[in-house]
Amino acid sequence: MANIVIGTAGHIDHGKTTLIKALTGIETDTTSEEKKRGMSINLGFAYLDLPNKKRVGIVDVPGHEKFIKNMVAGLPGINLVLLVIDAAEGIMPQTKEHIDILTLLGIRDFLIVLTKVDTVDPDLKELVVEDIREQLADTPLAEADLIETDAVTGTGINELLAKIQEHSEEVQERSGSGSARLNVDRVFSVKGFGTVVTGTLLDGSINTGEDLYLYPSQKKTRVRNIQVHETDVKNAHSGQRTALNLANIATDEIKRGDVLSVSEKLEDTWMLDVKITCLPEVEGGIGLWDRVRLLIGTREVMARTVPLGVDWIGPGEEGFLQLRLEEQVAVKERDRFILRSYSPMYTIAGGEILDAAPHKHRRFKVEILESLKAKEEGSLDELIADFMVNKKQPFTKEKDLQEYLGVGVEELQPILTEMVSEGRVIETKVGYLAQASYQKLADRSAELLSAYHKQYRLRFGMPLEEFRSRMRGLLAEKEISVLITLMKENLVKEANDKIALTDFEVTFNKYQQAAKEKIETALAKNGYTPVKKDELFDLDKNAEEVLEALNGETVVFLTHEYVLLGKIFDQAVKEIQRYIAEHKQMTLGDFRDLTNSSRKSSMLILEYMDKQEITKRVDNYRILGEKGK
Incomplete structure (x- = not known):
């Protein structure tokens, strides 16, 4: 029978940890900080003995938005996800983001677990269930079973166990081929034994006494002992939650996010060729040189995006990217990952690796190649304009141009000054703005306000906060203020915390x-x-x-x-x-x-x-x- 790993997901305080304790008797909130704050911060682990005597691993992932990266770290190797929803609150923003992340990571098997059902009015519970089904209608959870539970009273726990067992019998055995590889999610020391790491074994198998290589440091270590579900074993297989007692390496030489592999030829890389799916609600999509957070395995690495073959990848679209990393990673083709925005943090895309160690632009012809050619020919102003127009963030700081172009301020500043005097670029207190980029923003603003005026003919204008909210996917707060100031010269008017097109007037017949x-x-x-x-x-x-x-x-x-x-x-x-x-x-x-x-x-x-x-x-x-x- 296949090795089974179950994951939980859901909004903070919706009862994931309490549910697991009711199922297993194991408390997955282990640190004093977690217990004090009443929330899971790090990954929690437990195991469950099903009625058919099958033992499955459980990963309790954090629900709070600030700990999304810890959540993603717990998902590699997951076979089944319990989506936990509080019967009194229903689907919350983090619930939706968890669903997006799970879907982008390729997970398709779900059980919806409604918790705390004995604490709510039956009529309210029915309204919540109806709302859940409506909101999940267009997701992989549309046909998922929904089990009503209460971990305190025991309601629905036996039914949930039966459903978990039913799913466990349908899981296919993982392929044991390939060099054994484990993403480290925890590191600690046990008195008398030394360094211990945990993680889900993704490929192959590991045996006691076997040599392993740590990436990115490439240190060599040896497996002293193996545990699976707190039981000593001689070997661990693909798909199992595993604890390894390592020899010849100290706890300060290994950290969460590192990779252990039997192979000594796993390659560290500064870039990745990937295929992604951009979430439909991500306004602006993914463009040239966007700074993003790459969550892969148990690591979070900053990266820059370079669309391949296109100028940008729009909301809801699929496409190819080259990711330029700020730290090296050791990964393999077909590994899945999540991309989150740099700030404010929210999930924007996910996908899989096509080439784990590419050369720059090896796979496809891309627009940036033309920019590099222009630079070689000395057309620095054209390269500046190309960069400013094609990157997603319209405002560009001087240091970003220096980093991208590889030129000093003494070479860059005279060209920027000339471009400003020619009207090709606008200099503002939050950075430079290409005239073409300003026109796009102004057109976008005019479209928003025009549509608002058409819909609400009897209102002076759109509330400023609503306008800011609609523009936040494109601009930071200070940038929105600068844009409004620029547009007030000839495009918009402002009064009573509302903004309107200059030629709009309210009439009431x-x-x-x-x-x-x-x-x-x-x-x-x-x-x-x-x-x-x-x-x-x-x-x-x-x-x-x-x-x-x-x-x-x-x-x-x-x-x-x-x-x-x-x-x-x-x-x-x-x-x-x-x-x-x-x-x-x-x-x-x-x-x-x-x-x-x-x-x-x-x-x-x-x-x-x-x-x-x-x-x-x-x-x-x-x-x-x-x-x-």
Whole structure:
């Protein structure tokens, strides 16, 4: 039977570690810091004996965004993933990022584990399950089994064990061919034994007494002892979680991220030829010389991207890259990896290695080759323009040009000064901006604002924060401010924390005023019962655009579908504040009785108040939130 390794994934505090303890009796939060903070920081390991006597390894990976690199380190060799979701919270941002990472790493076998089900109202649980299925409809988890559990009461644990066993019997045996290779994820010393490392054996097998080579240092060591699931064995095979007691090497000579291999010919490299898939939501895609974080094996290495054969790889697209690394790595063809943005950190792409030790641009003709040729011919200004226009970040600092071109400031500065005087480049306090790049940004901004004006004809303009949010995928905060300043010369105007095209003016005619009165009358009649937008649209042909204009003014959008009159909502807030002041807390039933509304209506209103921090949910009741006090 195949060796099985199970991984967990999910948002912080959704119960991964507690679930594993319920399944195995093993506490995977081992450090005092993890226990103090109540979150997994490093990888946790356990094993599970299934009813069929098969023992499987479990890797408990961190859920917090700051520890994503530790999560990725635990995924090589994973056969099955338990996606853990809190029944009270549903899918969260880190849950989505974990799904993206798992998919990009080629994992396709999942079980969805709903946790803490005995702590939530059954109606809320059903809404959460429905939302989970809806959000996962277009992912590899669309048909995954969903098991409802509670690690404290024991609900669903036996069912989960049965499902894990069912999946374990379907896993195919890994190929044992190739030189044994292990990515080190932990290093420690055991008194009387010396240096011990752990990791998942990716290829081949390792035997006691066998020599291994450490990369990138290329130090030679010997296997003194092997453990698999805390049991001494003579050899370990591909796919097994393994602990190796090593001879002739100290703990300070080996670190997490290093690679151990039977082969002494594994090659360290400064660059990789890869094929990637860029996530659809990554605005701007991946361009020339983007600085990214490469997560591969148990390492995180900074790298620069060079698209091969194209100028850039757009959102949702596949393509070839050459990665220029800032540190050497020892990897093999077909190893999978994740790319994350440098700052702010978020997952942008993933893929597999096609050539683990390429020459520069050996596989394909690329645009950068033309730039290098231009440099050889002395056309430094053309190379500067090419670099500034083709890299994803529009603003370019002088030091980036020096690093890329390999020229000193005394050679670079006169050319930049000339390009600024000619109008080809704009000099700003956050860097240089090619005129062509500024025009693209200005066109993009005009498209955003024009679409906003068309959709919201009765609003002065787009809220500045929304505009900034829409541009954050392209620019840093300070760069957005500089762009707005540049555009205010002739393209945009700004007032009351809103931004608009200079030629846009709000008009409100008598027909729209009539529609406004119909909407507000209908909402007032419904009182505490939220109304679907579609029902309001039937009141007047102008109702749709008028209702959008009233959002945040006299109407509150509880969800994308349901709305409530602003006066009614304000009245509800006052009633809740009064009730909680008197009774210290309030349940959903209390609010329903207080407003004489349905359970569904009450839930819609209270959940919106939770999001606005007017109220705060604690177990099955609510107290006042920060904005409700």
